[in-house]
Amino acid sequence: MLLAGVRRRMSVRIQKSIQNIPGRRKSQEDAEGDEVEYGPIRYVPHSLSSLTQTTKFTKEELKSMYRTFKNECPSGVVYEDTFKSIYSQFFPSGDSNMYAHYLFNAFDDNQEGYICFEDFVMSLSSLLRGKFEEKLQWIFKLYDINHDGFITKEEMQDIVKSVYSLTGSEDDESSPVYSYMEHANRVFRKLDQNNDGYVTYPEFVEACSRDPTVVASLKVFETAF
Ligand code: CA
Ligand code: CA
Numbered sequence: 001m002l003l004a005g006v007r008r009r010m011s012v013r014i015q016k017s018i019q020n021i022p023g024r025r026k027s028q029e030d031a032e033g034d035e036v037e038y039g040p041i042r043y044v045p046h047s048l049s050s051l052t053q054t055t056k057f058t059k060e061e062l063k064s065m066y067r068t069f070k071n072e073c074p075s076g077v078v079y080e081d082t083f084k085s086i087y088s089q090f091f092p093s094g095d096s097n098m099y100a101h102y103l104f105n106a107f108d109d110n111q112e113g114y115i116c117f118e119d120f121v122m123s124l125s126s127l128l129r130g131k132f133e134e135k136l137q138w139i140f141k142l143y144d145i146n147h148d149g150f151i152t153k154e155e156m157q158d159i160v161k162s163v164y165s166l167t168g169s170e171d172d173e174s175s176p177v178y179s180y181m182e183h184a185n186r187v188f189r190k191l192d193q194n195n196d197g198y199v200t201y202p203e204f205v206e207a208c209s210r211d212p213t214v215v216a217s218l219k220v221f222e223t224a225f
Helices: 002-019 048-054 059-072 080-088 097-107 117-129 132-143 153-165 176-191 201-210 212-224
Strands: 025-029 035-038 077-079 114-116 150-152 198-200
Touching: 048 059, 048 117, 059 117, 077 080, 080 097, 097 117, 097 132, 097 153, 114 117, 117 132, 132 153, 132 201, 132 212, 150 153, 153 176, 176 201, 176 212, 198 201, 201 212
Parallel strands: none
Antiparallel strands: 025 035, 077 114, 150 198
16 A cells, blocks of 8 residues: 555654754653653654544554654654655656645644644544545545535535646646546535535435445546545
């Protein structure tokens, strides 16, 4: 899965960026009891046990995931620029910038500007082990770009366009990016059941539960995940 690749490639870049951070704090102990050094923004989960309550992973799985995360992201966090730069390596023929931005936005649930281990495992838990509605919640969060609780037609168009852009350029007339608007509008019509220009979460769940083709249309992004 792409995320694994993303995690693998984070290591060197983040290590380099940490070396350039002035005023590093003294070392502390992380959730595994290992001593690690922190930059000015350093986030480490206090207890993996609490994550067994909030995710669908076992403590052993979380330990293993955290060890990998810590090893590959020594600062404990991933910033958007790094995320984008890593992501772009997977789509050399297209423009992944916007899609990576929206993905980052959905992972960074509390809008802090970085993804920490909790953000990462919470999203993975929903996407990999979540029930149908949990997956829908995550997809809704991705599409509701400004996190105001509604998906507008513009937000739908922006996400769909960013997905289409992964594999094609807007400058190329044969590129599928040209049909993104039609795709976005078609899906939006199915979701916005009272036709008021806003897709609420209940409308979203109702439409997705009733018509599997809607979910299939939304999950276009999974091809890039
Ligand atoms: Ca919105
Ligand atoms: Ca509506």
